[in-house]
Amino acid sequence: MSSALDHKNATTPAPDAGARGAVASLLRMRELPVLIALALLVLVTYLINPLFLTAQGVKDLLLNATIIMILAVGQTLLIITRNIDLSVGSMLGLVAFGTGSLFSAMPDVPIIAVFVIGMAFGALLGAVNGALVTLAKVPALVITLGTLYVYRGLNNAWAGGKQYFAGDRPEEFGALSVNTFLGFPVITLLAIVVVIAVAIYMSGTRPGRDLYAIGSDPDAATAFGIKVSKRVFLAFLANGALAGLAGVLYASRFNSVGATTGTGMELTVVAAAVVGGVAIFGGSGSVTGAALGAVLLTTITSSLTALRVDKFWQQAIVGVLILTAIIIDRVASLRTAKKLRISEARNV
Amino acid sequence: MMLNRKNKGRTGRLGSMVAITAVAALALTACNSGSASSTDTSSPSAGGGDQKITFIPKQLNNPYTDVVLGGGKKGATEAGFASSQVVGPLEASASSQVSFINAETQAGTNVIAIAANDPDAVCTALGEARSAGAKIVAFDSDTNPDCRDIFISQVVAKDVALIQTKLISEQIGGSGEIAILSATANATNQNEWIKYMEEELASNPAYKDIKLVAKVYGDDNDTKSFQEAQGLMQAHPNLKGIISPTTVGIAATARYLSTSAYKGKVALTGLGLPNEMRPFVKDGTVKEFALWDPAQLGYVAAFAGKALKDGKITGAEGDTFTAGELGERKVEKGGLVIVGPPTVFNAENIDKYNF
Numbered sequence: 001m002s003s004a005l006d007h008k009n010a011t012t013p014a015p016d017a018g019a020r021g022a023v024a025s026l027l028r029m030r031e032l033p034v035l036i037a038l039a040l041l042v043l044v045t046y047l048i049n050p051l052f053l054t055a056q057g058v059k060d061l062l063l064n065a066t067i068i069m070i071l072a073v074g075q076t077l078l079i080i081t082r083n084i085d086l087s088v089g090s091m092l093g094l095v096a097f098g099t100g101s102l103f104s105a106m107p108d109v110p111i112i113a114v115f116v117i118g119m120a121f122g123a124l125l126g127a128v129n130g131a132l133v134t135l136a137k138v139p140a141l142v143i144t145l146g147t148l149y150v151y152r153g154l155n156n157a158w159a160g161g162k163q164y165f166a167g168d169r170p171e172e173f174g175a176l177s178v179n180t181f182l183g184f185p186v187i188t189l190l191a192i193v194v195v196i197a198v199a200i201y202m203s204g205t206r207p208g209r210d211l212y213a214i215g216s217d218p219d220a221a222t223a224f225g226i227k228v229s230k231r232v233f234l235a236f237l238a239n240g241a242l243a244g245l246a247g248v249l250y251a252s253r254f255n256s257v258g259a260t261t262g263t264g265m266e267l268t269v270v271a272a273a274v275v276g277g278v279a280i281f282g283g284s285g286s287v288t289g290a291a292l293g294a295v296l297l298t299t300i301t302s303s304l305t306a307l308r309v310d311k312f313w314q315q316a317i318v319g320v321l322i323l324t325a326i327i328i329d330r331v332a333s334l335r336t337a338k339k340l341r342i343s344e345a346r347n348v
Numbered sequence: 349m350m351l352n353r354k355n356k357g358r359t360g361r362l363g364s365m366v367a368i369t370a371v372a373a374l375a376l377t378a379c380n381s382g383s384a385s386s387t388d389t390s391s392p393s394a395g396g397g398d399q400k401i402t403f404i405p406k407q408l409n410n411p412y413t414d415v416v417l418g419g420g421k422k423g424a425t426e427a428g429f430a431s432s433q434v435v436g437p438l439e440a441s442a443s444s445q446v447s448f449i450n451a452e453t454q455a456g457t458n459v460i461a462i463a464a465n466d467p468d469a470v471c472t473a474l475g476e477a478r479s480a481g482a483k484i485v486a487f488d489s490d491t492n493p494d495c496r497d498i499f500i501s502q503v504v505a506k507d508v509a510l511i512q513t514k515l516i517s518e519q520i521g522g523s524g525e526i527a528i529l530s531a532t533a534n535a536t537n538q539n540e541w542i543k544y545m546e547e548e549l550a551s552n553p554a555y556k557d558i559k560l561v562a563k564v565y566g567d568d569n570d571t572k573s574f575q576e577a578q579g580l581m582q583a584h585p586n587l588k589g590i591i592s593p594t595t596v597g598i599a600a601t602a603r604y605l606s607t608s609a610y611k612g613k614v615a616l617t618g619l620g621l622p623n624e625m626r627p628f629v630k631d632g633t634v635k636e637f638a639l640w641d642p643a644q645l646g647y648v649a650a651f652a653g654k655a656l657k658d659g660k661i662t663g664a665e666g667d668t669f670t671a672g673e674l675g676e677r678k679v680e681k682g683g684l685v686i687v688g689p690p691t692v693f694n695a696e697n698i699d700k701y702n703f
Contacts, residue, residue: 049582049583051581051582051585052582055609056581056608056609056610057582059608060578060608064575064578163624165599165623165624165627166603166627167626167627167628174607177607178607254570254571254574254600254603255570255599255600255602255603255624256570256596256599256600256624261570301575302575302578302579302582305564305575305576305578305579305580305582305583306579306582306583307583308562308583
């Protein structure tokens with residue numbers, strides 16, 4: 001069991017730790033290529049257009065990444081267990097519109113209550129996904145493709161032509177995505193807290209490790225006594241709650257929420273996770289990587305615009321990145337598998 | 349619902365059918381009462397006898413259409429119709445309006461004002477209405493010209509473009525770099541307007557110091573337009589103003605500017621909805637923007653219907669009629685009447701509009 005984890009999860013330090021081991025394990029970090037790419041991207045863009053890193057520019061970069069970052073963290077929980085949730089864009093849309101409706105019905109509702117209600121609403125939607133996947137034993141890809149349309153349909157029926165605008169919401173709520181603390185926008189700090197909390201949960205707790213085990217080998221996980229259905233259900237629920245959080249933040253940051261809010265977001269989110277080194281076959285990757293992937297993807301868009309590159313190239317570049325990430329992932333896992341074979345042969 | 353049904357078996361199924369029928373019946377009643385309450389029979393005073401006008405929009409419950417129809421009712425009352433009503437489908441499909449037209453023909457309605465979902469699908473039904481003596485006014489979206497007497501159109505494309513170049517020029521003091529943030533790269537309306545804007549900027553000597561440095565596309569998507577606005581600021585540090593000829597784009601850009609360091613430094617104008625733009629006009633991000641007033645469209649349509657029915661005009665080129673407080677309107681080639689010009693919204697007048 002634990003060896004299965006080790007060879008899939010390359011972030012685990014090598015047993016012969018030392019200065020060289022530390023460097024080697026740093027080099028084997030899945031997050032490293034993303035980090036390097038991000039640093040290069042920002043540096044090159046800055047050298048060509050210094051305006052890219054003005055106070056306002058940095059703030060924009062962080063804000064752009066915030067919502068996708070939170071969604072990518074939720075998505076990672078699922079991809080690690082060999083599941084996926086394609087309905088995140090629709091869930092975000094429903095919660096964002098719900099937030100608009102809530103403020104319109106009760107203008108004096110405390111902001112903290114809006115966050116709680118939004119996340120609970122998201123968790124409910126996520127729980128529906130989780131229940132369908134675990135009870136019906138149908139691949140999550142199919143189930144959540146269905147709920148993508150169901151939730152979007154509900155949003156259409158509920159919202160109709162109605163839209164709520166930033167002016168309908170209290171100023172303090174909108175200010176969350178304007179005000180900064182130590183140079184960081186408030187909602188970005190919130191997203192960073194989410195990333196750190198989930199990262200600790202995933203690497204340091206039993207249920208977190210269980211998710212990796214389920215993704216590595218579901219049958220083995222069951223045999224080992226892990227409650228697979230319960231863990232997967234809770235992962236869907238957590239992803240829903242995070243999508244709910246993202247929906248509330250969307251309503252805080254952007255001007256209008258309506259029937260089409262969040263359409264098409266699911267693909268960006270899955271792309272962010274994959275670029276961040278989360279293996280699409282499950283069992284490996286980290287939420288930190290996925291969050292970095294989200295920052296990388298949103299930064300590419302901003303920097304290509306700042307460099308006045310034709311925006312029609314942007315999608316192609318994102319595609320190349322995804323392919324690169326997958327190839328790096330494949331090469332890395334082949335090499336680890338080879339090494340393990342050699343070392344295990346010696347041990348025998 | 350599904351689970352309930354499974355548990356309760358047959359009675360459950362029956363129960364849910366009853367429930368569905370009840371809901372449908374309620375919905376129908378609601379529709380009926382809606383149409384009934386929209387009939388206005390209280391003003392025979394204007395001396396129009398017992399003439400009736402009926403508006404058939406593309407679909408009911410559309411916020412934009414509601415404003416058009418509000419203007420239509422006001423116009424109908426002022427023009428002297430004995431009653432005006434609104435009927436129409438809930439979905440904007442090609443043939444959905446036909447049954448409503450037939451019903452109006454049977455009811456002997458004198459003027460039918462219609463925004464066609466399909467220029468040809470409504471033709472036969474409108475033909476029957478005309479042979480029964482009704483006058484047909486198309487508004488907003490034209491039918492085939494053979495099937496109606498007159499078409500009331502919003503604005504001239506060129507006017508829409510020129511008002512925007514005029515506003516941006518005023519706001520940036522007649523010189524500096526500007527950019528356009530449009531909808532999709534292949535949007536017909538927007539591209540036509542942009543073409544006129546470029547021609548005007550190039551040919552009008554008053555704009556010789558204004559330089560159009562970029563055209564970007566936000567795809568009428570809030571998020572994308574937002575990022576495009578950011579990109580414009582970084583790519584063009586000397587940018588003085590942005591024109592966004594799309595309601596989504598101007599609102600997203602306004603939201604970005606109002607929450608950034610560029611607020612008040614970069615001018616923004618274009619086409620926007622007053623309800624969406626109100627906070628940004630109030631907080632000083634946007635000084636003035638434009639859009640046609642949808643209410644005027646319905647208003648002029650009602651007066652055109654009245655003039656047709658009274659035989660004052662036939663819909664031929666050169667005919668003129670008076671459209672209440674909006675003054676005289678002239679019928680142009682092809683039975684076309686232009687409502688225009690676009691309305692300019694600013695801090696003083698924006699509270700008068702609700703759409």
